[in-house]
Amino acid sequence: NEWTRKLRYHPYEKWGKDYRDQLNKTVNQSIWRLDYHIQPVTGLLNDPNGFTFFNGKWHLFYQFYPFGPVHGLKSWFHLTSANLVDWKEEGIRLLPDSLYDSHGVYSGSALAIDDQLLLAYTGNVRNADWERSTYQLGAYMDKKHQINKVETPLVSGPPKGYTTNFRDPQVIFYQDHYLMIIGAQTTEEKGEILLYKSKDLKDWQFLGPLNFTQQSLGFMVECPNLIFIDQQAVLIFCPQGLGKNELSYQNIYPNTYVIGQSFDERNRTIEHTSPIHNLDSGFDLYATQAFNAPDGRALSISWIGLPELSYPTDQEGWAHCLSIVKELKIKDGQLLQQPVAEQKNLRYKKTALLGDIQNIQNLMANNETNRYELNLNLQEDSRGSLYLFADSDNSHYLALHFDAVHGKIELDRKQLRYPLNKDFGQTRDVTLENHQSIDLQIFADQSVCEIFVNQGRYVFTTRVFPETHDTEIFLAGTTGAYTGDFWILRSAR
Numbered sequence: 184n185e186w187t188r189k190l191r192y193h194p195y196e197k198w199g200k201d202y203r204d205q206l207n208k209t210v211n212q213s214i215w216r217l218d219y220h221i222q223p224v225t226g227l228l229n230d231p232n233g234f235t236f237f238n239g240k241w242h243l244f245y246q247f248y249p250f251g252p253v254h255g256l257k258s259w260f261h262l263t264s265a266n267l268v269d270w271k272e273e274g275i276r277l278l279p280d281s282l283y284d285s286h287g288v289y290s291g292s293a294l295a296i297d298d299q300l301l302l303a304y305t306g307n308v309r310n311a312d313w314e315r316s317t318y319q320l321g322a323y324m325d326k327k328h329q330i331n332k333v334e335t336p337l338v339s340g341p342p343k344g345y346t347t348n349f350r351d352p353q354v355i356f357y358q359d360h361y362l363m364i365i366g367a368q369t370t371e372e373k374g375e376i377l378l379y380k381s382k383d384l385k386d387w388q389f390l391g392p393l394n395f396t397q398q399s400l401g402f403m404v405e406c407p408n409l410i411f412i413d414q415q416a417v418l419i420f421c422p423q424g425l426g427k428n429e430l431s432y433q434n435i436y437p438n439t440y441v442i443g444q445s446f447d448e449r450n451r452t453i454e455h456t457s458p459i460h461n462l463d464s465g466f467d468l469y470a471t472q473a474f475n476a477p478d479g480r481a482l483s484i485s486w487i488g489l490p491e492l493s494y495p496t497d498q499e500g501w502a503h504c505l506s507i508v509k510e511l512k513i514k515d516g517q518l519l520q521q522p523v524a525e526q527k528n529l530r531y532k533k534t535a536l537l538g539d540i541q542n543i544q545n546l547m548a549n550n551e552t553n554r555y556e557l558n559l560n561l562q563e564d565s566r567g568s569l570y571l572f573a574d575s576d577n578s579h580y581l582a583l584h585f586d587a588v589h590g591k592i593e594l595d596r597k598q599l600r601y602p603l604n605k606d607f608g609q610t611r612d613v614t615l616e617n618h619q620s621i622d623l624q625i626f627a628d629q630s631v632c633e634i635f636v637n638q639g640r641y642v643f644t645t646r647v648f649p650e651t652h653d654t655e656i657f658l659a660g661t662t663g664a665y666t667g668d669f670w671i672l673r674s675a676r
């Protein structure tokens with residue numbers, strides 16, 4: 184069927200049971216369903232929302248369109264977890280059912296306040312001429328997951344000088360009051376992040392744009408997050424249309440960050456910030472949501488998918504997934520992204536690895552599943568390639584080329600069984616120090632792969648769509664040696 188606008192905005196309750204049953208069936212037959220990543224029950228998942236700790240559990244929501252693999256009428260789907268790896272699907276919790284969110288419950292954040300969880304989100308509204316209005320809205324969820332929407336907007340529409348591309352509020356508690364940051368676009372179509380302040384979460388005062396860079400931020404900024412790590416301010420955001428002279432990137436839109444030495448609220452300034460960096464070095468990551476958890480960790484989770492791109496599961500009635508949860512740290516002034524410690528919970532069966540890098544070898548003979556963690560330390564003279572999701576004669580695969588001598592790593596999708604979004608390039612690379620050993624921590628899960636390099640100094644995130652038997656792992660090269668561990672992971676379903 185054709186996904187006309189009318190169909191995308193067809194009211195939820197009007198989709199018939201037969202349609203939904205058929206969709207469920209199609210989705211469940213997909214060989215690309217994931218075993219430990221969060222995926223949509225059916226239809227499309229995009230941004231993670233409301234990631235927080237509340238009432239003794241982790242809570243997470245995702246942007247959800249249930250009826251097909253397209254961006255339609257959005258709601259929030261709710262999950263809870265005791266350990267950040269086993270997630271329980273709680274169901275749809277925020278529906279587009281009010282005057283202020285009739286055309287989509289868009290992205291936002293959550294903040295625990297006494298015994299309630301405040302959900303702050305954007306309500307998207309279209310009029311008969313399909314002109315947009317946006318509101319920053321609130322809802323309170325109690326311990327039984329009952330939700331009450333706040334009747335009037337926290338912020339009604341953009342301030343003067345800004346368009347209705349105004350969304351994705353993050354509310355944080357700061358000193359003795361609350362701050363909200365919102366992605367915005369000026370009437371001259373420049374991206375900005377706007378800062379609001381409130382004492383009581385009801386009355387929100389517009390302070391102005393957040394100053395954090397001299398670089399220009401493209402035409403719109405989505406999904407801003409301000410977090411603090413060791414007193415430093417880390418701002419994560421998605422600048423759409425960012426100039427390639429500002430940052431080298433190949434994805435349609437980058438997900439980026441800056442690290443600042445401090446945050447000066449009075450001047451709305453993040454001070455002494457780094458240049459804008461890519462958060463991920465791979466192909467498919469966007470809309471990261473990060474927060475300061477009550478246990479002291481800074482945690483993040485991302486959408487693995489990008490706006491405006493298509494993927495093979497579109498044929499199967501579902502699209503996209505979330506990343507594993509990462510812990511963010513700063514070391515020697517640099518951001519590190521590491522899998523949360525709880526990720527070890529999934530480890531099930533271990534094989535120790537050790538050998539030289541020469542010719543081509545099957546690294547894990549008889550490997551039968553793309554559900555594993557592979558940790559490899561490549562000695563400082565190593566040069567070669569690792570082939571993942573490979574078929575038995577190694578003609579289709581996802582390749583990671585490494586050269587420790589010249590300090591280079593390249594992720595290469597040229598030999599995928601099903602090519603993906605070729606227009607945006609088929610390789611991604613990063614530069615490391617010369618003559619240093621390279622540390623890889625690789626998570627494979629059926630149709631997704633996340634590769635952490637050198638304790639999280641870089642992360643490459645990519646989708647990959649193999650056939651069921653494409654589970655071989657080959658290692659080829661000319662010089663060097665490796666040690667490592669291979670773990671089959673258990674399913675989190």
Ligand code: FRU
Pocket residue numbers: 229230246257289290291305350351405406470490
């Ligand atoms: C980012 C985004 C957000 C918006 C949401 C709508 O992917 O465009 O800016 O709130 O998706 O689903």
